[in-house]
Every structure is written in C-alpha cells, then in structure tokens.
Amino acid sequence: MTAKSLFEKVWDAHVVEPEGATSPAVLYVDLHLVHEVTSPQAFSELEARGLKVRRPDRTFATLDHSIPTLRPDAQGNRPYVTEQAKKQVETLERNAANNGVRLFGYDAENRGVVHVIGPEMGLTQPGYTVVCGDSHTSTHGAFGCIAFGIGTSEVGHVLATQCLAQRKPKTMRITIDGKLQPGVTGKDVALTVIATLGFSGGTGYALEYAGDVIRDLDMEGRMTVCNLSIEAGARCGMIAPDQKTVEWLRGREYVPQGEAYETAAQQWLALKSDDGAVFDKEIRIDGSAIEPMATWGTSPDQGAPIVKGVPVATNEDQERALKYMGLHGGDSRDVAKVDVVFIGSCTNGRMADLRAAAEIFKGRHVAEGVRALVVPGSEWVRIEAEKEGLDKIFTDAGAEWRLPGCSMCIAMNGDFVLPGQLAVSTSNRNFEGRQGPGSRTVLASPATAAASAIAGHVADPRQFMALESA
Amino acid sequence: MSNQEPVNTFSSRIVVLPEANIDTDQIIPARFLTTTTKAGLGKVAFNDWRYNADGSDKDFILNQIDAQEHQVLVAGNNLGCGSSREHAPWALMDYGFKAVISTEIADIFKSNSLKNGLLPVVVDKATYDKLLANPQQRVTINLESCELSLEDGTVFHFQVEEFARQCLLEGVDAMGWLIKRLPQIEQYEQSNGKAA
Numbered sequence: 314m315t316a317k318s319l320f321e322k323v324w325d326a327h328v329v330e331p332e333g334a335t336s337p338a339v340l341y342v343d344l345h346l347v348h349e350v351t352s353p354q355a356f357s358e359l360e361a362r363g364l365k366v367r368r369p370d371r372t373f374a375t376l377d378h379s380i381p382t383l384r385p386d387a388q389g390n391r392p393y394v395t396e397q398a399k400k401q402v403e404t405l406e407r408n409a410a411n412n413g414v415r416l417f418g419y420d421a422e423n424r425g426v427v428h429v430i431g432p433e434m435g436l437t438q439p440g441y442t443v444v445c446g447d448s449h450t451s452t453h454g455a456f457g458c459i460a461f462g463i464g465t466s467e468v469g470h471v472l473a474t475q476c477l478a479q480r481k482p483k484t485m486r487i488t489i490d491g492k493l494q495p496g497v498t499g500k501d502v503a504l505t506v507i508a509t510l511g512f513s514g515g516t517g518y519a520l521e522y523a524g525d526v527i528r529d530l531d532m533e534g535r536m537t538v539c540n541l542s543i544e545a546g547a548r549c550g551m552i553a554p555d556q557k558t559v560e561w562l563r564g565r566e567y568v569p570q571g572e573a574y575e576t577a578a579q580q581w582l583a584l585k586s587d588d589g590a591v592f593d594k595e596i597r598i599d600g601s602a603i604e605p606m607a608t609w610g611t612s613p614d615q616g617a618p619i620v621k622g623v624p625v626a627t628n629e630d631q632e633r634a635l636k637y638m639g640l641h642g643g644d645s646r647d648v649a650k651v652d653v654v655f656i657g658s659c660t661n662g663r664m665a666d667l668r669a670a671a672e673i674f675k676g677r678h679v680a681e682g683v684r685a686l687v688v689p690g691s692e693w694v695r696i697e698a699e700k701e702g703l704d705k706i707f708t709d710a711g712a713e714w715r716l717p718g719c720s721m722c723i724a725m726n727g728d729f730v731l732p733g734q735l736a737v738s739t740s741n742r743n744f745e746g747r748q749g750p751g752s753r754t755v756l757a758s759p760a761t762a763a764a765s766a767i768a769g770h771v772a773d774p775r776q777f778m779a780l781e782s783a
Numbered sequence: 784m785s786n787q788e789p790v791n792t793f794s795s796r797i798v799v800l801p802e803a804n805i806d807t808d809q810i811i812p813a814r815f816l817t818t819t820t821k822a823g824l825g826k827v828a829f830n831d832w833r834y835n836a837d838g839s840d841k842d843f844i845l846n847q848i849d850a851q852e853h854q855v856l857v858a859g860n861n862l863g864c865g866s867s868r869e870h871a872p873w874a875l876m877d878y879g880f881k882a883v884i885s886t887e888i889a890d891i892f893k894s895n896s897l898k899n900g901l902l903p904v905v906v907d908k909a910t911y912d913k914l915l916a917n918p919q920q921r922v923t924i925n926l927e928s929c930e931l932s933l934e935d936g937t938v939f940h941f942q943v944e945e946f947a948r949q950c951l952l953e954g955v956d957a958m959g960w961l962i963k964r965l966p967q968i969e970q971y972e973q974s975n976g977k978a979a
Contacts, residue, residue, distance in 0.1 A: 329971040330964060335945045339964055341971055351868065353819035358958070370979055379817050397817040404819045448867040448891060464869035464895035466957070474961040476968055480944060512804055513861040513887055546864065548890050612804050612864075630803050725813040732836070742865060744808045746831050 316589035319553050320484050320519045323459045323584065327442045329476060337478040343441040344453075345471045346427045347374040347414070349405040350725075351446030355469035356408040366412035368475045373436055374409045374416040376402055377426045379726050382688055382715035391419075394727035412472075425691020425717045428452040428540065428659035432532075433693055435565030439554040439581035444471060449659045449741060451542040454551035455535035456558055457584045459519070461548040482548065483593035485518040486586070489526035491601035496775040498669065499534025500661060500739065500758035502526060503541040504606035504616040509598060512614040515547030518594065521586060522552050526600030532561040533665035540660045541741055544613035553585035607646060607771050608743045608756040610634030615743075616756065619646050619773045637745055638753050639735070646771040652734035654685040654712075654766040655748070656759050658722035661739035662690025664697055666759040670739075671703045673763035673777045674710040680769030685712035686728065688720040712766065724748045737765040789954040790900055793881060794923040795854035798844055799915060805858050806865035807892060811874040813866075824870055825850075825877030850879030855922055857884045857914045863892025863903075872896040882924050884931070886911050897947040898957060904931055910939040926952055 317325070324340075332338035345368075352374070359365065366372055379398040385391045393399040409416035417424045423434060428449055431437040443453040443460035446468040453460035463477065470477055487506060506522075520542050527535065535552050542550030559578045562568050569577045604618035611634040617624050625642030626632040635642060640649055656662075656670050667689065679685045687707045689695040695717055698704055704714045720728040722740035724747065730736045732751030739762050743754035757765065760774035767777065815827045833843050840846045856875065862885035863871060872895050875883065882902040893903045902924060906914070913933055914920070920934040926948060931939045943951075950957055972978045 326975075329968055335949065337944070337946050339961065339967070341968070341975075341977070343977070350816050354821055354869075357820070362958075368979060378813075394814075395817060397819075401817045401819055446867060446869075448865065462867035462891055464867055464891060464898065466869060466895065466898040470958050470961055473958055474965060474968060475972075476961055476964070478946065478957055478961060512864060513889070516861075516887065516890055543865075543891075546861070546889060612806075633802075723813045725816055742806075742808070744806045744865060746812060747808050750812070750831050750836065 316587035316591070318484050318586040318590040318592060319457060319521055319551060319584060320459065321590070323440055323442065323457070324481060326440065327459070332480060337480050340477050340479045341442060342444050342471050342475055342477060343371060344431070344436055344443045345372045346431055346443065346445035346450070347372060347405070347468070348377050348427050348445070348447065349401050350378040351465050352408065352468055353401065353404045354465050355446070355472055358469040359472055364473050366414055366472045369413040369415070371475060372414045372472065374405060374414050375424055375427050375430055376405065376418055377717070378719045378723060380718050381726055382718045382720050382728055384716060392727070394725070398726065421692070423691060423693050425693065426659045426662055426719055429662055429690030429694065432456060432536065433565070433691060435562050435568035438562065438568060439558060440584050444477065448543045449540050451547070451549045452536050452540040452659055454539040454542065454549050455532060456562070457551060457554040457581065459549055459551065462543065482519045483517055484521065485515065485547070485594040485596065486521045486523055486592045487596045487598065488524040489522065489598045489600040490524045491526060491599055493526055493529065493600055493603060496760065496778050497603050497605060498758045498760060499530050499537040501603055501606045502530070502600065503538045504608065504613070504756065505598065505603045506538070507541060507545045507614045508616045509596065510545040510614070512544070512612045513546040515542060515545035518547050520547045520550035521592070522550060523586070524600065527552055528555065531665055532557060533663045536663070537660055541613065544741060554581045605758065605761050605773050605775065607737070607761060609638060609640055611637050611743055611745050613741065613743060613756060619761065619771060622646055647768070649735055649770060651683055651737050651765050651770055653730050653736040654679070654683060654762050655688070655721040655736055655738040655740060656686070656762050657688030657690060657720055658740040659690065659719070660741045661759050662688060662694065664694055666739065667694065667698050667703050670759040670763040671706045673760055673767065673774055674712065675706050677710055677767045677777070679711040679766040683766050683769055685710070685766040686715060686721060687712050688715045689717045691717050721748055724752070730754070737762045737771060790902060790926055790951045792923065792925045792927065793854070794921055795881065796852050796921045797855045797857045797884070797914060797918065798848055798853040799857045799918040800844070801859050801915060803859035804861045804864055807863055807868050807871040808865055810863070810871040811868065816868060816870055821873045823877065824874035825879065828874035828878040845878070854879055854881040855884060855924070856880050856882070860886045862888050863896070864889040867891045867895070869895040869899070872899045872901045876901050884914065897944070897951065900951060902926065902951070904941045906931065906939050906941060910937065913937055
C-alpha cells in the first residue's frame with residue numbers, strides 16, 4: 314500500500330467518479346451548510362429546473378451574515394439594516410421550508426455563525442466532506458474534514474446532486490514544532506503561518522497542519538488556524554483527529570451516541586497521514602518563536618509580532634497598505650489610537666475566545682473613546698457565556714454585548730466601523746473597507762483585541778496577564 | 784449558471800488595474816450582497832473605488848471608459864482573493880467584462896468566473912508587463928486554441944481546466960452534467976452507507 318496523506322484518505326473515500334484528462338472528479342458532499350447571502354440564486358436555479366433539494370437530511374441552513382445583532386423591539390420587529398436584508402432572510406426561510414431543509418432560524422436554540430454551529434452541534438464529523446457558500450468553510454478542517462468554500466453555482470450543484478465536479482488540489486503540510494509561549498494563541502499561530510506563506514502561497518493546495526503546537530492547541534484554537542487557511546489562498550486546511558477531537562464531539566446532538574460513538578471514534582482516530590506520505594510541499598515553522606501578532610496592512614499576510622512595531626515598507630504594495638492604514642514604518646504599535654474593537658466572527662467567536670477576552674477585561678475598563686463590541690458566534694455561545702457571567706464582565710468593562718451573527722467582520726448588517734476609524738478585530742480580513750467604507754482593520758487574537766481596547770492602542774496582551782513563568 | 788452562451792474568440796481593448804491582491808470585497812463590497820438575484824450588479828462593481836460617499840464619481844478608470852470597448856480587465860497578482868462571493872464575477876460581467884487577466888488568480892474566484900463565462904486568463908510576468916506597457920491595446924483571446932494575442936504580436940498560450948473549457952466552448956451545463964450522474968451517485972450512497 315502506498316502511504317497516503319490525511320487529505321488523500323478523505324478525498325478517496327468521497328470519489329463517486331474519478332477524474333480524467335477531460336473531466337473532473339465527481340466528489341460526494343457529506344454536509345452542506347447554507348446561509349442567507351450566497352444561497353438565494355442557487356435555490357432559484359433549482360426552482361427554474363423544477364428540482365428540489367436532493368438530500369435535505371445533509372443540508373442545514375442558518376441566518377448569520379445579514380441579520381441584526383441588536384434585539385428586536387417590543388413588537389418583535391428586528392432592526393434590519395435595509396428592507397432588502399429582511400427580504401433575503403425571508404427568502405431563505407421560504408426556500409428552506411419549501412425544500413424540507415432544517416433552518417436554524419430565529420426560533421432555533423442554536424442559530425449562529427455557520428462555522429460555529431456546525432461543529433457545536435456535531436454536524437461536522439471527522440472524515441466528512443463539508444462545503445458551504447463561504448470561504449471560511451475551511452474551519453471544519455480542524456476535525457479532519459475536507460472542508461472548503463464554494464460559489465453560488467456550486468451551492469446549486471450540491472443542492473441538486475449532493476456532489477461537486479472537482480479537480481484534486483496539491484497538498485502541503487505545515488509542521489509547527491515546539492511549544493507556544495504563554496499568552497500566544499491559535500490566532501497568532503495562524504497569522505504567523507499566513508505571514509510565512511504569503512497571501513497566495515497556499516493557492517492550489519490543500520493544507521495539513523501538524524506538529525506539537527497544533528497537537529497542543531484546543532479544538533477552538535485548531536478551528537481558528539484552519540479558518541484562516543483561505544487567507545493564504547488555500548481552499549481547505551485540515552488537522553488529523555485525536556483524542557481531543559473525540560472528547561470535544563462526544564455527546565453533541567448530531568454525533569452517534571453510546572456504543573456507536575466509540576465505534577465511530579475508532580475510525581476517526583485512524584484518519585491521519587501515514588508515515589512516509591508524500592506532500593507536494595512541506596513547510597516547518599518554529600512554534601516557540603511565535604509571539605502575539607497584529608496586522609499592520611490591508612491583507613492578512615501583512616502581520617508582525619506586536620513587540621516588533623510597524624515594519625518599514627520594502628515595496629510599493631506595502632507602502633500603499635501603510636498609507637491606507639495611516640501607520641508609519643518604524644513606529645511602535647502604541648502610537649496609533651484605536652477607535653473600535655470587535656471580538657467575534659467564525660474565526661474567534663467561540664467560548665474559548667470569549668473567555669480569553671474576558672480574562673483581560675475583568676476588573677478593567679475600555680479606554681476613553683474606544684467602542685468595543687463583543688458578538689458571540691452562536692446562541693449556544695451566548696447562553697453559555699451568560700451562564701459564566703462573561704457578558705457582565707464585558708458590559709462592566711464598557712463593551713457592548715450583542716446577539717450572535719457575523720456582524721462587524723463583514724459589516725453588512727448595520728454593524729460597521731466608520732470611515733477612517735482604526736479597528737482591532739478578531740475577524741479574518743483586513744481588506745480596505747472590509748468593516749465599512751474607509752474602515753481600517755488590524756487583525757489580532759481575542760486577548761490582543763481586549764488588551765487593545767483597554768490600552769486604547771494595539772497592545773501586547775501579556776502585559777495584562779498573570780503569566781506563570783514558563 | 785446554466786446553459787452559458789458558448790464562448791470562443793473575441794477581441795477587445797484592455798483596462799488595467801495594476802494593484803496586487805484585488806480582493807472580492809473591492810470588486811463588490813459586502814453591503815451589496817443582500818440581493819436575491821444576480822441582476823444589475825455592474826453598477827456597484829468596484830463601488831468604493833468608483834464613487835465618493837455622496838455618490839459622486841471618483842477619478843477612477845472604470846468611470847472614464849466605454850465598457851463596451853473594454854471587455855478585458857488586466858489586474859495585479861492574486862486577483863479575486865478573499866471571499867467566495869459569486870457576486871464578484873456577476874458584477875464584473877454585468878459591468879461588461881468578458882475576461883480577466885492576471886499573473887495569479889485566486890481559486891474560488893477562478894472557479895466562479897468559469898461557471899459564468901467570465902474567462903480567467905493567467906499569464907506569465909513577461910506577458911503581464913507587455914500588457915501594462917501598452918494599457919490602451921486591443922487583445923484577442925481564443926479559447927479554442929487557448930491563445931492570448933497582444934498588439935505587438937506576442938502570443939501567449941494560457942491554460943484553462945479542460946472540463947471548464949469544454950463547458951464554455953460548447954455551452955455545456957455543469958449542473959446538468961452532474962445530474963446525468965445521479966445513478967452513479969445513488970450507487971455510491973448505497974455502497975457507502977450514505978443513502979437517505
């Protein structure tokens with residue numbers, strides 16, 4: 314037997330028809346997640362062909378991108394940003410009902426950001442193929458899934474056939490050795506990986522993350538790492554399941570229960586790259602050298618350790634980015650004043666993320682003039698956080714506590730950063746205007762975002778942590 | 784997304800946006816994604832590069848050209864990175880573009896473009912430089928022979944995934960192609976314990 318990578322094992326198990334010179338592989342999709350923004354035109358296409366969703370039992374929908382995160386008024390009216398946003402939500406409600414697709418809508422106990430609720434409910438399971446009309450679908454790779462974002466045409470293909478026509482990508486293994494320093498998180502690992510690979514260094518590849526640092530990360534941290542694969546151009550990034558994966562999923566609503574779970578777990582634990590598996594590219598990163606990171610430019614690969622300050626531009630693209638950001642090469646990160654802090658999103662809107670932020674916020678207050686917004690990734694996260702009293706810590710610190718949604722990450726629901734304002738955000742993209750026209754975004758971890766809210770400038774969170782000596 | 788008009792050969796003048804990493808948020812900002820159709824997105828293509836906050840025009844090339852005359856967009860490296868929104872090719876096509884050229888084109892944007900008949904052409908640095916050296920030029924793109932011809936006589940042979948190329952040349956409908964395979968899909972589900 315030829316040694317196989319994790320990716321190859323999962324890929325091979327889902328090939329309905331192998332690829333040839335003139336035809337792509339027909340790849341089976343185990344789980345299709347749907348949200349309101351990239352699905353309406355796909356449902357219209359099915360309707361035009363007189364088709365229904367072929368496997369509603371493998372299709373799950375939620376509302377996250379364009380929904381308000383403010384509470385409804387006394388009459389139950391939700392404060393939609395536009396009538397069109399409301400219409401979009403109603404369109405998904407209608408499409409789901411007409412096709413027998415389970416929608417985690419406003420009345421569901423687990424509505425939330427699509428990449429938060431999939432794993433949370435155990436819809437995401439090791440060895441699955443998972444797709445969604447959203448580029449951060451790579452998140453689910455943390456469970457040993459081949460998970461990738463697709464366009465609306467392909468959403469239609471999956472709704473109609475449960476399959477996609479796909480060419481097999483190349484493979485790349487990123488091994489992160491060593492041990493993370495105290496105060497360094499999955500987000501810092503991800504931003505370091507992207508800075509190492511470059512914005513398009515992963516284009517055409519399926520990534521596998523490996524090494525002691527990845528093993529040591531909790532599942533939330535692994536999800537953050539896989540989530541950001543697309544920011545290096547890779548459609549999917551995956552991590553082999555281990556005992557941590559098995560324990561994290563145990564008892565969740567959609568996973569097998571009882572004895573059947575143990576059987577499934579045994580199969581999951583076999584999902585790993587064989588010794589001697591060959592990758593098209595291999596990269597090694599020293600995890601012990603990773604420090605809390607913050608971006609300084611307008612693409613996610615333009616990041617650097619906070620302690621190193623703002624780098625001096627070495628080319629025109631970097632100059633342009635610094636100019637847009639209003640930052641000066643050589644400055645320390647405490648020079649530029651922060652206006653907004655956003656904690657949430659499919660990248661960092663989970664319990665572990667909110668706990669990390671709360672640890673910094675506890676007993677402190679956001680700096681004068683800073684608007685801080687904390688948005689849980691799902692209803693489950695909201696309820697759990699409120700049980701733990703995290704909401705109180707945030708509001709006592711002067712931050713807003715909202716209902717779950719994508720919110721200020723994509724800024725299409727009315728939550729946005731004003732023109733010219735500088736935001737520190739736990740989200741995934743610092744593109745020009747991503748968080749609102751003219752907005753300027755610094756990407757960082759939840760701890761760094763919270764520390765920056767307190768300090769009023771981009772701040773290394775370790776100064777606010779009671780760190781045990783390593 | 785279905786039954787595309789077959790694409791084969793066409794000639795057009797180019798329009799150049801030399802910035803690298805033009806992401807799909809630039810091509811169409813997220814606040815325009817609440818639409819439930821594909822129609823009419825050309826007017827918000829590159830919205831924040833084209834218009835001031837009050838709606839007036841910025842000094843930007845897409846406000847200065849006749850879209851009918853400029854159907855080929857030449858852009859800096861890593862065009863279409865970021866979000867998977869298919870609204871990006873929809874917006875570019877509704878504006879009037881029929882092809883995009885760059886030294887590197889992001890995966891999902893490339894896949895989305897091909898499904899809509901917007902031809903993504905990846906060129907080498909030398910060809911890219913020649914395009915930039917004469918940003919007013921007319922180019923010819925032949926999908927049958929996979930050739931991009933520049934005004935100076937340069938002919939660049941580009942690559943397009945073969946199935947996507949056949950779909951574009953013959954107007955094959957990719958969803959229909961998958962639907963024809965439903966018997967094999969059902970067989971796969973039965974054999975792998977995945978039947979409903």
